[in-house]
Amino acid sequence: MRILAIPCLTDNYAYLVVCETSGLSALVDASEAGPVIDAARAAGLAPRAIWSTHHHHDHVGGNEEVARALGVADVLGHVSDRGRIPGQTRFLDTGDTFTLGALEIRTQHIPGHTLGAIAYIVRDPATGETALFTGDTLFCAGCGRLFEGTPAQMHASLQSLAAVGPAARVYCGHEYTEGNLRFAKHVEPTNAAVDAAMARAHALRANGEPTIATRIEDELATNPFLRVRSAEIRRTLGIAEGADDATALGAIRSAKDGFRG
Numbered sequence: 001m002r003i004l005a006i007p008c009l010t011d012n013y014a015y016l017v018v019c020e021t022s023g024l025s026a027l028v029d030a031s032e033a034g035p036v037i038d039a040a041r042a043a044g045l046a047p048r049a050i051w052s053t054h055h056h057h058d059h060v061g062g063n064e065e066v067a068r069a070l071g072v073a074d075v076l077g078h079v080s081d082r083g084r085i086p087g088q089t090r091f092l093d094t095g096d097t098f099t100l101g102a103l104e105i106r107t108q109h110i111p112g113h114t115l116g117a118i119a120y121i122v123r124d125p126a127t128g129e130t131a132l133f134t135g136d137t138l139f140c141a142g143c144g145r146l147f148e149g150t151p152a153q154m155h156a157s158l159q160s161l162a163a164v165g166p167a168a169r170v171y172c173g174h175e176y177t178e179g180n181l182r183f184a185k186h187v188e189p190t191n192a193a194v195d196a197a198m199a200r201a202h203a204l205r206a207n208g209e210p211t212i213a214t215r216i217e218d219e220l221a222t223n224p225f226l227r228v229r230s231a232e233i234r235r236t237l238g239i240a241e242g243a244d245d246a247t248a249l250g251a252i253r254s255a256k257d258g259f260r261g
Protein backbone atom coordinates (compact mmCIF):
# COMPACT_ATOMS: atom_id res chain seq x y z
CA MET A 1 0.00 0.00 0.00
CA ARG A 2 1.16 3.50 -0.83
CA ILE A 3 -0.41 6.61 0.66
CA LEU A 4 0.09 10.15 -0.64
CA ALA A 5 -0.92 13.10 1.52
CA ILE A 6 -2.35 16.02 -0.50
CA PRO A 7 -2.31 19.37 1.35
CA CYS A 8 -5.58 21.26 0.73
CA LEU A 9 -7.12 24.56 1.87
CA THR A 10 -5.29 25.98 4.93
CA ASP A 11 -4.33 22.84 6.85
CA ASN A 12 -6.45 19.97 5.48
CA TYR A 13 -5.16 16.71 4.09
CA ALA A 14 -6.76 14.66 1.36
CA TYR A 15 -5.13 11.30 0.62
CA LEU A 16 -4.56 8.98 -2.28
CA VAL A 17 -4.52 5.30 -1.29
CA VAL A 18 -2.87 3.03 -3.82
CA CYS A 19 -2.83 -0.75 -4.05
CA GLU A 20 0.61 -1.40 -5.48
CA THR A 21 -0.34 -4.91 -6.61
CA SER A 22 -3.25 -3.86 -8.83
CA GLY A 23 -2.51 -0.18 -9.40
CA LEU A 24 -6.03 0.65 -8.21
CA SER A 25 -6.47 3.77 -6.10
CA ALA A 26 -9.01 5.73 -4.06
CA LEU A 27 -9.22 9.22 -2.59
CA VAL A 28 -9.92 10.05 1.02
CA ASP A 29 -11.71 13.41 1.54
CA ALA A 30 -11.75 15.50 -1.62
CA SER A 31 -11.39 18.72 0.39
CA GLU A 32 -11.01 20.96 -2.66
CA ALA A 33 -10.91 20.02 -6.29
CA GLY A 34 -7.74 21.65 -7.65
CA PRO A 35 -4.98 20.08 -5.54
CA VAL A 36 -6.70 16.68 -5.50
CA ILE A 37 -7.13 16.51 -9.28
CA ASP A 38 -3.56 17.76 -9.82
CA ALA A 39 -2.10 15.21 -7.38
CA ALA A 40 -3.97 12.29 -8.96
CA ARG A 41 -2.90 13.32 -12.47
CA ALA A 42 0.71 13.92 -11.42
CA ALA A 43 0.81 10.42 -9.93
CA GLY A 44 -0.80 8.94 -13.06
CA LEU A 45 -3.71 7.62 -11.01
CA ALA A 46 -7.42 7.29 -11.82
CA PRO A 47 -9.06 6.80 -8.42
CA ARG A 48 -12.33 4.90 -8.70
CA ALA A 49 -13.85 6.11 -5.41
CA ILE A 50 -13.87 8.96 -2.90
CA TRP A 51 -14.06 7.85 0.72
CA SER A 52 -15.59 10.75 2.69
CA THR A 53 -14.94 10.75 6.45
CA HIS A 54 -17.72 13.23 7.37
CA HIS A 55 -19.96 15.89 5.87
CA HIS A 56 -18.01 19.08 6.68
CA HIS A 57 -17.36 21.25 3.65
CA ASP A 58 -13.59 21.25 4.12
CA HIS A 59 -13.68 17.46 3.61
CA VAL A 60 -16.27 17.05 0.84
CA GLY A 61 -16.18 20.43 -0.95
CA GLY A 62 -14.36 18.96 -3.96
CA ASN A 63 -16.41 15.74 -4.29
CA GLU A 64 -18.50 16.59 -7.33
CA GLU A 65 -15.84 18.40 -9.34
CA VAL A 66 -13.22 15.72 -8.59
CA ALA A 67 -15.67 12.95 -9.50
CA ARG A 68 -16.43 14.64 -12.83
CA ALA A 69 -12.81 15.45 -13.67
CA LEU A 70 -11.33 12.06 -12.77
CA GLY A 71 -14.28 9.81 -13.66
CA VAL A 72 -14.76 8.64 -10.08
CA ALA A 73 -17.65 6.17 -9.89
CA ASP A 74 -18.47 6.02 -6.19
CA VAL A 75 -18.58 8.40 -3.23
CA LEU A 76 -18.65 6.61 0.12
CA GLY A 77 -19.83 7.90 3.48
CA HIS A 78 -21.78 6.92 6.58
CA VAL A 79 -25.41 5.92 6.09
CA SER A 80 -26.57 8.78 8.33
CA ASP A 81 -24.79 11.39 6.17
CA ARG A 82 -27.28 10.80 3.34
CA GLY A 83 -28.08 14.25 1.94
CA ARG A 84 -25.06 15.85 3.60
CA ILE A 85 -22.22 14.44 1.45
CA PRO A 86 -22.29 15.75 -2.14
CA GLY A 87 -22.45 12.97 -4.72
CA GLN A 88 -22.68 10.16 -2.14
CA THR A 89 -23.51 6.81 -3.78
CA ARG A 90 -22.67 4.32 -1.00
CA PHE A 91 -24.05 4.38 2.53
CA LEU A 92 -21.87 2.52 5.02
CA ASP A 93 -21.85 1.63 8.70
CA THR A 94 -19.70 -0.21 11.24
CA GLY A 95 -18.40 -3.53 9.94
CA ASP A 96 -18.99 -2.98 6.22
CA THR A 97 -16.11 -4.37 4.16
CA PHE A 98 -14.87 -3.93 0.61
CA THR A 99 -11.60 -4.22 -1.29
CA LEU A 100 -9.34 -1.98 -3.35
CA GLY A 101 -7.35 -4.45 -5.40
CA ALA A 102 -5.50 -6.53 -2.79
CA LEU A 103 -6.24 -4.08 0.06
CA GLU A 104 -8.97 -4.97 2.56
CA ILE A 105 -11.06 -2.11 3.93
CA ARG A 106 -13.40 -2.12 6.92
CA THR A 107 -15.50 0.85 8.03
CA GLN A 108 -16.16 1.95 11.61
CA HIS A 109 -18.78 4.52 12.67
CA ILE A 110 -17.01 7.03 14.92
CA PRO A 111 -19.52 9.68 16.05
CA GLY A 112 -18.39 12.61 18.20
CA HIS A 113 -17.05 15.42 15.99
CA THR A 114 -20.11 14.83 13.78
CA LEU A 115 -22.78 12.15 14.15
CA GLY A 116 -22.01 10.60 10.75
CA ALA A 117 -18.21 10.40 11.07
CA ILE A 118 -16.76 7.16 9.73
CA ALA A 119 -13.26 5.70 9.69
CA TYR A 120 -11.75 3.66 6.86
CA ILE A 121 -9.46 0.94 8.18
CA VAL A 122 -7.21 -0.34 5.40
CA ARG A 123 -5.19 -3.54 5.74
CA ASP A 124 -2.54 -4.68 3.32
CA PRO A 125 -2.37 -8.48 3.65
CA ALA A 126 0.95 -8.55 1.76
CA THR A 127 2.79 -6.44 4.35
CA GLY A 128 0.52 -6.69 7.41
CA GLU A 129 0.34 -2.86 7.50
CA THR A 130 -2.83 -1.11 8.64
CA ALA A 131 -3.76 2.52 7.92
CA LEU A 132 -6.59 4.37 9.68
CA PHE A 133 -8.28 7.31 7.99
CA THR A 134 -9.83 9.09 10.93
CA GLY A 135 -11.06 12.43 9.51
CA ASP A 136 -11.58 14.95 12.30
CA THR A 137 -12.27 12.38 15.03
CA LEU A 138 -8.76 11.24 16.01
CA PHE A 139 -6.00 13.74 15.22
CA CYS A 140 -2.32 13.25 15.86
CA ALA A 141 -2.12 14.22 19.56
CA GLY A 142 -5.72 15.43 19.67
CA CYS A 143 -9.36 14.94 18.70
CA GLY A 144 -11.96 17.00 16.85
CA ARG A 145 -14.34 19.44 18.49
CA LEU A 146 -17.68 18.03 19.61
CA PHE A 147 -19.92 19.81 17.09
CA GLU A 148 -22.65 17.15 17.07
CA GLY A 149 -21.77 14.32 19.44
CA THR A 150 -21.27 13.85 23.17
CA PRO A 151 -18.08 13.23 25.17
CA ALA A 152 -19.25 9.63 25.71
CA GLN A 153 -19.60 9.09 21.95
CA MET A 154 -16.18 10.60 21.26
CA HIS A 155 -14.62 8.47 23.99
CA ALA A 156 -16.14 5.27 22.57
CA SER A 157 -15.09 6.24 19.03
CA LEU A 158 -11.49 6.96 20.03
CA GLN A 159 -11.30 3.69 21.96
CA SER A 160 -12.61 1.78 18.93
CA LEU A 161 -9.83 3.31 16.80
CA ALA A 162 -7.16 2.56 19.42
CA ALA A 163 -8.38 -1.05 19.49
CA VAL A 164 -7.32 -1.54 15.86
CA GLY A 165 -3.82 -2.12 17.19
CA PRO A 166 -0.62 -0.37 18.31
CA ALA A 167 1.15 -0.49 14.93
CA ALA A 168 -1.75 0.96 12.91
CA ARG A 169 -0.91 4.29 11.30
CA VAL A 170 -3.16 7.33 11.78
CA TYR A 171 -3.97 9.51 8.75
CA CYS A 172 -6.10 12.38 10.02
CA GLY A 173 -7.86 15.31 8.37
CA HIS A 174 -5.76 18.28 9.49
CA GLU A 175 -2.20 19.36 10.25
CA TYR A 176 -2.94 20.30 13.86
CA THR A 177 -0.16 18.26 15.46
CA GLU A 178 2.07 21.02 16.87
CA GLY A 179 -0.84 22.91 18.48
CA ASN A 180 -2.23 19.64 19.85
CA LEU A 181 1.14 18.77 21.38
CA ARG A 182 1.39 22.21 23.02
CA PHE A 183 -1.89 21.43 24.76
CA ALA A 184 -0.69 17.90 25.64
CA LYS A 185 2.41 19.42 27.24
CA HIS A 186 0.26 21.93 29.14
CA VAL A 187 -1.95 19.24 30.70
CA GLU A 188 0.77 16.59 31.20
CA PRO A 189 4.05 18.48 31.61
CA THR A 190 6.17 15.51 32.77
CA ASN A 191 5.21 13.20 29.86
CA ALA A 192 8.54 12.64 28.05
CA ALA A 193 6.77 11.05 25.06
CA VAL A 194 5.09 14.41 24.40
CA ASP A 195 8.50 16.13 24.31
CA ALA A 196 9.81 13.55 21.84
CA ALA A 197 6.72 13.91 19.64
CA MET A 198 7.09 17.71 19.72
CA ALA A 199 10.73 17.50 18.60
CA ARG A 200 9.74 15.17 15.75
CA ALA A 201 6.84 17.42 14.67
CA HIS A 202 8.96 20.60 14.73
CA ALA A 203 11.68 18.95 12.62
CA LEU A 204 9.16 17.74 10.02
CA ARG A 205 7.33 21.07 9.81
CA ALA A 206 10.62 22.98 9.55
CA ASN A 207 11.21 20.94 6.36
CA GLY A 208 7.68 21.63 5.13
CA GLU A 209 6.71 17.98 5.60
CA PRO A 210 3.47 16.61 7.12
CA THR A 211 3.59 15.19 10.65
CA ILE A 212 1.32 12.41 9.37
CA ALA A 213 1.35 9.51 10.10
CA THR A 214 1.87 8.54 13.70
CA ARG A 215 1.06 5.09 15.05
CA ILE A 216 -1.70 4.23 17.51
CA GLU A 217 1.02 3.36 20.07
CA ASP A 218 2.33 6.97 19.76
CA GLU A 219 -1.19 8.30 20.29
CA LEU A 220 -1.67 6.14 23.39
CA ALA A 221 1.57 7.62 24.78
CA THR A 222 0.89 11.29 23.95
CA ASN A 223 -2.74 12.06 23.08
CA PRO A 224 -4.62 13.53 26.10
CA PHE A 225 -7.93 12.26 24.68
CA LEU A 226 -6.62 8.68 24.84
CA ARG A 227 -5.08 9.33 28.27
CA VAL A 228 -8.22 10.28 30.19
CA ARG A 229 -7.06 8.25 33.21
CA SER A 230 -3.70 10.06 33.52
CA ALA A 231 -3.43 11.27 37.12
CA GLU A 232 -1.35 14.25 35.97
CA ILE A 233 -3.92 15.37 33.39
CA ARG A 234 -6.70 15.03 35.96
CA ARG A 235 -4.70 17.02 38.51
CA THR A 236 -3.88 19.79 36.02
CA LEU A 237 -7.51 20.22 34.96
CA GLY A 238 -9.13 19.57 38.35
CA ILE A 239 -10.94 16.42 37.18
CA ALA A 240 -11.98 14.22 40.13
CA GLU A 241 -10.00 11.00 40.53
CA GLY A 242 -13.23 9.02 40.49
CA ALA A 243 -14.76 10.75 37.45
CA ASP A 244 -15.64 8.34 34.65
CA ASP A 245 -13.71 8.34 31.37
CA ALA A 246 -16.34 10.19 29.33
CA THR A 247 -16.62 12.93 31.96
CA ALA A 248 -12.83 13.30 31.95
CA LEU A 249 -12.78 13.47 28.15
CA GLY A 250 -15.45 16.17 28.19
CA ALA A 251 -13.40 18.23 30.65
CA ILE A 252 -10.21 17.80 28.57
CA ARG A 253 -12.11 18.80 25.40
CA SER A 254 -13.50 21.93 27.10
CA ALA A 255 -10.02 22.88 28.31
CA LYS A 256 -8.64 22.43 24.77
CA ASP A 257 -11.46 24.57 23.31
CA GLY A 258 -10.34 27.42 25.56
CA PHE A 259 -6.57 26.80 25.28
CA ARG A 260 -4.50 29.53 23.72
CA GLY A 261 -1.03 28.06 23.68
Ligand SMILES: [Zn+2]
Pocket: 054, 056, 113, 136, 144
Ligand atom coordinates in the same frame (compact mmCIF):
# COMPACT_ATOMS: atom_id res chain seq x y z
ZN1 LIG B 1 -14.85 18.41 10.48
